[in-house]
Amino acid sequence: MPADRSKARPTTRSNPGPAAAARNRAALLAAAHGIFAESGTAAPLSAIARRAGVGQGSLYRHFPDRLALVAAVVEENVDELETASGRDAASLPDLLGLVTRHAVESVGVVDLLVEDRPGRMLALRDRVEAALAAHLDAALASGRVPAGTTTADVMLGVEMVSGALTRRPSSERPALAARAWSLLGIAVTLPR
Incomplete structure (x- = not known):
């Protein structure tokens, strides 16, 4: 039944x-x-x-595809940077610390951001550059970056520091990044 x-x-x-x-x-x-x-x-x-x-x-x-996922991750990082950039107390070294933290967490993400790619990645790179450039004059006036530093120099510094982090164990990246920024004349502390 x-x-x-x-x-x-x-x-x-x-x-x-x-x-x-x-x-x-x-x-x-x-x-x-x-x-x-x-x-x-x-x-x-x-x-x-x-x-x-x-x-x-x-x-x-x-x-x-992979690039769409990576771009979405980068976009979240850029959104975080722009939010931090809009705060009154934001300084260029603080913002560089945030960009560097993103590089420490995943060097490949920053590698894609700094490449000269058309479309979405280039637009994200431009947003990073604008957020950092907005604080350059104050950093120059306070002596927190070397005299004569340009926005192009700051972006080159981001590329150089993130490049130094590749093929390094994640445990070594924060100290290495701080040392690299120090060699470039900028005291950067990574936020937690």
Whole structure:
């Protein structure tokens, strides 16, 4: 005799809709930050999806390729920089510390940011440059950067410092970055 299905519990799952999409995107970005910090931007995308607790299909719906995911991570970092730049107490060395913290966490992200790429990455680089440039005159007036430093010099410093961090164990990066900035004549402290 067949089982009476009228008393069985429904087996369909409810679709959480757009709320799930936003949660999945946030989880993917958080996972990407962590994975990129540990393994660089060449890490398997499947590891990011797994850490986020979503399927690879969800990852590709939000980020069609690796560069789109890396750009989204960089964009979050740039948003954080611009927010810090807008604070009254912000100084160029403080902002360089934040950029450097992002480099320490994942040197590959900064490598992509400073490359001369068309489109989104170049626009993000321009936003970083603008946030730093807004504080250059005050840094020059206070002597916190060497006299004659230009915005192009500051961006070159970012490239040089992030380049020095490549192929270094993550535990060595903060001290190395501080030393590199010191050699460039700027005292930078990494925020926690």
